[in-house]
Amino acid sequence: MLRLNASFQKKVPAEVEFSSKSFMASVELELPAGLTESELKEKIANTFRLVRDSVEAELAKNTASAGQPEPQHLPAPAEGKASNRQVGYLLDLAKARNVTLMQLNVDVKTRFGVDSIYDLDRKNCSRLIDEYQRAA
Structure with a gap:
């Protein structure tokens, strides 16, 4: 079967x-x-x-x-999703500052409206990397 x-x-x-x-x-x-x-x-x-x-x-x-028009397909961000290397580097920077993945995901949900760091686009991931580097 x-x-x-x-x-x-x-x-x-x-x-x-x-x-x-x-x-x-x-x-x-x-x-x-x-x-x-x-x-x-x-x-x-x-x-x-x-x-x-x-x-x-x-x-x-x-x-x-709900009285809403049928949703339209949104175009993908021009820059696309963050690369694995970007996300990995962001995770390394966060870990060095004792920020957990859960805390990071809550932050990106609040600030960028995505469920996790793996859903960030390149631009916003780069922005977070810059913030964590400046905080060092």
Whole structure:
């Protein structure tokens, strides 16, 4: 017996500036043994499509009931996400100042509206690095 897990998550802007709402659906199915490769691919595609469409429908229903227009896809920041090296360096600077990851994440959530330092864009991560370097 095969198990298929499919999930889809989408974050959209919320009513409050620098905050977001998250919508997610997940489903697990048991597939019969002996499926061909093409049958398996079709089951996966159909299941993922069902989960994705369910999230999109719930999102549309939720925003319509709140009297808000359907959210638009926001363009990615021009500079993109912070690199792993930037985030690592920020973590090193924070650790040297006895700032925990939890404290750092609370700070970036408050200041930049992202859930963790791993969600920072390059510019804001660089800004934090500069602040920690100046505090040395």
